[in-house]
Amino acid sequence: xxxxxxxxxxxxxxxxRNVVAVGRNYKDHCAELGNAVPxxxxxxxxxxxxxxxxxxxPILLPRGCTNCHHEVELGVxxxxxxxxxxxxxxxxxxxxxxxxxxxxxxxxxDEAKKKGNPWTMAKCFDTALPVSxxxxxxxxxxxNNVTLWCKVNDEMRQNGTTSDMVFSIPYLISYISQYFTLxxxxxxxxxxxxxxxxxxxxxxxxxxxxxxxxxxxxVAQRK
Amino acid sequence: xxxxxxxxxxxxxxxxRNVVAVGRNYKDHCAELGNAVPxxxxxxxxxxxxxxxxxxxPILLPRGCTNCHHEVELGVxxxxxxxxxxxxxxxxxxxxxxxxxxxxxxxxxDEAKKKGNPWTMAKCFDTALPVSxxxxxxxxxxxNNVTLWCKVNDEMRQNGTTSDMVFSIPYLISYISQYFTLxxxxxxxxxxxxxxxxxxxxxxxxxxxxxxxxxxxxVAQRK
Ligand SMILES: [Mg+2]
Ligand SMILES: [Mg+2]
Ligand SMILES: [Mg+2]
Numbered sequence: 001x002x003x004x005x006x007x008x009x010x011x012x013x014x015x016x017r018n019v020v021a022v023g024r025n026y027k028d029h030c031a032e033l034g035n036a037v038p039x040x041x042x043x044x045x046x047x048x049x050x051x052x053x054x055x056x057x058p059i060l061l062p063r064g065c066t067n068c069h070h071e072v073e074l075g076v077x078x079x080x081x082x083x084x085x086x087x088x089x090x091x092x093x094x095x096x097x098x099x100x101x102x103x104x105x106x107x108x109x110d111e112a113k114k115k116g117n118p119w120t121m122a123k124c125f126d127t128a129l130p131v132s133x134x135x136x137x138x139x140x141x142x143x144n145n146v147t148l149w150c151k152v153n154d155e156m157r158q159n160g161t162t163s164d165m166v167f168s169i170p171y172l173i174s175y176i177s178q179y180f181t182l183x184x185x186x187x188x189x190x191x192x193x194x195x196x197x198x199x200x201x202x203x204x205x206x207x208x209x210x211x212x213x214x215x216x217x218x219v220a221q222r223k
Numbered sequence: 224x225x226x227x228x229x230x231x232x233x234x235x236x237x238x239x240r241n242v243v244a245v246g247r248n249y250k251d252h253c254a255e256l257g258n259a260v261p262x263x264x265x266x267x268x269x270x271x272x273x274x275x276x277x278x279x280x281p282i283l284l285p286r287g288c289t290n291c292h293h294e295v296e297l298g299v300x301x302x303x304x305x306x307x308x309x310x311x312x313x314x315x316x317x318x319x320x321x322x323x324x325x326x327x328x329x330x331x332x333d334e335a336k337k338k339g340n341p342w343t344m345a346k347c348f349d350t351a352l353p354v355s356x357x358x359x360x361x362x363x364x365x366x367n368n369v370t371l372w373c374k375v376n377d378e379m380r381q382n383g384t385t386s387d388m389v390f391s392i393p394y395l396i397s398y399i400s401q402y403f404t405l406x407x408x409x410x411x412x413x414x415x416x417x418x419x420x421x422x423x424x425x426x427x428x429x430x431x432x433x434x435x436x437x438x439x440x441x442v443a444q445r446k
Binding site for chain 1: 241285286340346403409
């Protein structure tokens, strides 16, 4: 692949071709939405067209959505092809990390769940995936034990730690790789802790990962 | 984007970053699965990792799947960025076409629909998107009126025409572009006519588009 050959992971947003996300991977978040804790990872995807880098403009609430939620998540950037990778080998396939917001049109999702429809309208809209800068593995030494938080207009909404994940990063990536080959530059979103909630046009979402980074995104309505 | 800059549409499978698919876009197919004809396009996505080019190996039935269906579809390859594109302008944003099989783990999909879960496991697995060679716009002059067929082991299973689509190509792409920006090299799958059905390891699926092309893919079990 032309794209992967560049291997400039600092710019994975520009050339990565897939994003695999896991839902309900923190018990307290399962509880707040009334969902059971899953017995196997619940997977969905977001397209690269939903990426939003800091400074590139606001999160745009999709047309018709009246309840768009922030979900702060640790993202894992894949460094080399993962196909049927064993758990013990996963860490060697990771290039680094990013903090992400899995923006979710909760009203669209509720409708999809009721009708048995895909989650696509709820999860994949333009700007539905704000992301931080890339962090190398050396910068985040223990991804399974780092705090992540999300504020809306300086009010703390989410404040968790990746040590509370139901399925660990090695387990998730091994599982995903049994069905979906992961390629360099792909992002794996590892789920969100409790505290998700609605944002409105004019709000500002900020989020942080340990003492490693913070990021900030304004919210607007897509006209 | 490094990838898009090459603009070698004959190789869109190698660098395109997204596939947007529409479900239930032929009335006779809605009827055969007991679904209502939708009043707006039903959208889902497939990842580039699911592409399978002819000659690159067999379609691999995903682990645990016991009812994997063929769905033959016309694919539209995007030529330039589509964001809030009007119907009348859509044709100028198209680079060309490909014939595709939207392989679907129907048992996984039935379970997802029942539970209100994403369709990802059913639609996105490796090899779930066999595709033909690229056709230019000059080669397929009237995409809204071309026959498409699918055989399993020389038995005709699907034999339809794109003139039976519920939503036309311009309508679909205009609609999609209101939520999801389409980029050069992206593929839009336009739905399948009636006759979908199960395939087994050892089967050979062949499919054709008008008198323009045929393609052939063997089926095997992912070990
Ligand atoms: Mg989906
Ligand atoms: Mg999430
Ligand atoms: Mg289909």
